[in-house]
Each structure stands twice: as structure tokens, then as C-alpha cells.
Amino acid sequence: MSVVRKTKSVNTLTTIFNESTSALSVVNLVNRLKSQMNKTTVYRVLERLENDGMLHSFIGVDGLKWYAKCTEDEETHQNHTHPHFQCNDCGKVECLDVTITIPAIKNKQIESANFLITGQCENCK
Amino acid sequence: MSVVRKTKSVNTLTTIFNESTSALSVVNLVNRLKSQMNKTTVYRVLERLENDGMLHSFIGVDGLKWYAKCTEDEETHQNHTHPHFQCNDCGKVECLDVTITIPAIKNKQIESANFLITGQCENCK
DNA sequence: TTGATAATGCAACAAAGTTGCGTTAAATTT
């Protein structure tokens, strides 16, 4: 366990992710929580929650860092190769519950994979 | 055609990409060309070459922007859904010549896809 | 209740990328 203390900041961010169905960018969180906590704290809490296995992170099309809650399966099996979908219109990012098969690549040792699909979400298309 | 003038900067960058088998990060190019051209110019030329269809760009694991030369097929068909491979040890990025099938996702309009696979390359594993 | 130390706030910093504007140099026209 990397999160040893249940602080106010940890509780706030944990609640936000438990109540959210989509992924959230760090920038978004820093802005939203500006009055409640320092941006350094946001970065550090997210890092701890990821090490802890509660969240996983990835880079969006814009190069920004995003976090999303792991499923129970992911928390136990550490397998985070599901794709993410980012809407080009509203910017929303979701985890997709589909499996993408990575073909074997000769002479290379695969460690992890990031799949980012972009397009229009149900609200924007 | 977005590139209307064959300037010295355009020629320099075109040559670099024609002679390179792997993808190149903007940061790398800016550093390498520091004595020859301004970083703003590097950013702007790369943008033009991408609009022109000669290069394609994507975001690496670190959130940095990378560019790679398009294949002839891509230049004509505008299909850039091939995966990229980034070595976690030496940092090198390559385009992979394999096709990854994206499953249809209900209620969503897919526009493009970015696949970034990480691990160890032939030299580092 | 007290002591150890994880976590926070703050300020300063670093790096990637962008913008505005005056100047330079391609390409076109005369």
C-alpha cells in the first residue's frame, strides 16, 4: 500500500473518481480543486493512487495526462491494455470495454500498450 | 499543397526524415538543429510537412510530440492507424508495419486511432 | 498525549510549445 494516510485530499479525489464514469485530465482536476488544494498536491495524490492500483493513467491526444479508475479486474491483474476513447468535439475521455489483440512483434519485448481512439461520442455525433 | 516554398529549413528537415528509419521527437530535432534554425521554425515546418501529407505525428509515452515519414500508401490513402513502438530503455520510436483491427464501438464515430506499444527494442532487450 | 513522519502548501523553477511582429528571402511579375 502506497497510500498510507487517508487525508482530506485523498478522500476528495477518491470520491471524484468513484462518482465519475469518464476519465479526467489532471488539468481539469487542478482547476476544479483550485480552492481546495494545491496543484502539487493533486499531482502527488494522483501518483499515489496510481501506485496503489486504484487509478491508471495515460496520455491524451493533446499530450495531457489523464487518469481513470481501474476496474476490479484491473486492480487485481494489473492488465491495463484496454483502449481509451477521446471525443474530438467535447473532449470527454472514456475507457472502452473491448479487448484489442496486440500481434507479436519480432525481435521486440512488449511491456505495455496505449490505445487511444478519437472521434465523436454519442452526444456529439 | 500547403508547403509552397522550398526553403532551406524545409529541405533540411525533409532530408533528415528521408534518411531516418525511426520516428523523431520535436525536442530532439530542436536540439539537433539549434545552430541552423530557430525552434519556432522547426515547429512550423513540421506542421506544414504534416498538413502536406509527408509526415504524421503522434504523442509518445512521455507526452512529447513525435513525427515520422508516411509511407506512400499512407500519403495517398490518409490512413495512419499503424502502431508505434517506443523502447523504454533507449527511447527510440519506430512505426510498426502491422495492422491492428479496431472493433466497432457502438454509438461512437471513430475518426482516428493512436497505438503506442512500449517495451524493449532489438538492441535493448 | 505525544512523537515520528507522511502529506501539504508555497514559491520558484524547468521544459514544451505558442504568439506577435519586424525582417528576410523565395517565387512571381514586369
Add this chain to the structure above:
DNA sequence: AAATTTAACGCAACTTTGTTGCATTATCAA
């Protein structure tokens, strides 16, 4: 070949994301 047009460039200043060091605060266990 000189003049004209304007795309492209250089430079400086700026924005944004993310990081670091250190003093202070708050959690948790003894």
C-alpha cells in the same frame, strides 16, 4: 534582371504543464 509580393523566418516574450526543495501541518500509532 530588377521590382514586387508575401510566405517563411528569427527573436523575444509568453503560456501551460509538470517538478523540486523546504518549512509547516496533520495523520496515525505507541
